[in-house]
Amino acid sequence: MDYILQTNSLIKRYKNFQALNGLTMHVPKGSIYGFVGKNGAGKTTLIRLICGLQTPTSGNFTLYGIRSNTKDIIKSRRRMGAVVETPSVYMDMTAEENLKQQYLILGLPSYDGIPELLKLVGLENTGKKKVRNFSLGMKQRLGIAVALAGDPDFLVLDEPVNGLDPQGIVEMRELILKLNRERQITVLISSHILDELSRLATHYGIIDSGRMVKELSAEELNAACRKCVRMEVSSTTILARILDSMNLEYKILSETKADIFAKVNVTRLIMALEKENCEVISMQEKDESLESYYISLVGGGFRD
Structure with missing residues (x-):
């Protein structure tokens, strides 16, 4: 370049x-x-x-x-x-x-x-x-x-x-x-x-x-900041297997948290997880801004 x-x-x-x-x-x-x-x-x-x-x-x-x-x-x-x-x-x-x-x-x-x-x-x-x-x-x-x-x-x-x-x-x-x-x-x-x-x-x-x-x-x-659904479940191992079967893009963050980068059929996903005895603890839409990305890198706000 x-x-x-x-x-x-x-x-x-x-x-x-x-x-x-x-x-x-x-x-x-x-x-x-x-x-x-x-x-x-x-x-x-x-x-x-x-x-x-x-x-x-x-x-x-x-x-x-x-x-x-x-x-x-x-x-x-x-x-x-x-x-x-x-x-x-x-x-x-x-x-x-x-x-x-x-x-x-x-x-x-x-x-x-x-x-x-x-x-x-x-x-x-x-x-x-x-x-x-x-x-x-x-x-x-x-x-x-x-x-x-x-x-x-x-x-x-x-x-x-x-x-x-x-x-x-x-x-x-x-x-x-x-x-x-x-x-x-x-x-x-x-x-x-x-x-x-x-x-x-x-x-x-x-x-x-x-x-x-x-x-x-x-x-x-x-x-890095694109929209996703942040899921907290009892097992991301089970979640990953189900998301793979649905051909959905995702990122595992921990044993209990994952981000899904796709439009999710919530009912279908929860039913599939329930069949595998995987509990859904929380779901929320996430859309990170430049400011929140900055804070995640360096911590704190913009005041001296």
């Missing part, structure tokens, strides 16, 4: 705190990579390292195949755009003026691309309105427009929906999907709002205390 970003045993240590503890991750080209973890897990630290805002204590990473400890990493970083923590925009300027300023910083030869960028992020009709009077969602979208000014093919977003109202969240989701699908931009999104992330991501990296706990694709997550 072709990876835009790979990190290798990254460690970032501050005086009395280790933010990253041997972090290894892989962001596939063309993906929307959901970087999952509670506040303080190390997400923003990783983003700061790949953006060149800080340097690792040890370990390294590659960006477009270029190692972080070589001078060519600067060229690789020109191919990425980022919004880290809060959008870097000028409050006393309009959206257009902000983009002109970014074009000047990047040394771009003309402003011809600005109207298209404003339209792309839904800010084409803001005119002379100063950014200080924008909603939070508008500021976030302007931050993305600024990050896109250099025409990057890798976009890094740090908690892009944090604090947004429901309408702002929908607008941000649609924009990210559009950038990925229509412009083939690879997107790395750090977030702890997992319900929203599950509507976007094609791949996930689950981080806890500066370590990568699990990397998986959306398909693998769906398989």
Whole structure:
């Protein structure tokens, strides 16, 4: 697989705190990579390292195949755009003026691309309105427009929906999907709002205390979280034999518990178990979310 970003045993240590503890991750080209973890897990630290805002204590990473400890990493970083923590925009300027300023910083030869960028992020009709009077969602979208000014093919977003109202969240989701699908931009999104992330991501990296706990694709997550019937019986040995005879897919969890991944004719199954003197203790539908999957891996919720 072709990876835009790979990190290798990254460690970032501050005086009395280790933010990253041997972090290894892989962001596939063309993906929307959901970087999952509670506040303080190390997400923003990783983003700061790949953006060149800080340097690792040890370990390294590659960006477009270029190692972080070589001078060519600067060229690789020109191919990425980022919004880290809060959008870097000028409050006393309009959206257009902000983009002109970014074009000047990047040394771009003309402003011809600005109207298209404003339209792309839904800010084409803001005119002379100063950014200080924008909603939070508008500021976030302007931050993305600024990050896109250099025409990057890798976009890094740090908690892009944090604090947004429901309408702002929908607008941000649609924009990210559009950038990925229509412009083939690879997107790395750090977030702890997992319900929203599950509507976007094609791949996930689950981080806890500066370590990568699990990397998986959306398909693998769906398989892990798919609907099933959780049965508790007196003997899963007997249950397995009956399920085999019914050609039903299942997974034995213990001597008394099993998950059945199929639509079950409950009456028929219970009657068959009763004939074999196998007692049914409980049955319940199970549909695990990304959040409950995260908790099953690392424990606890999302508060520090």
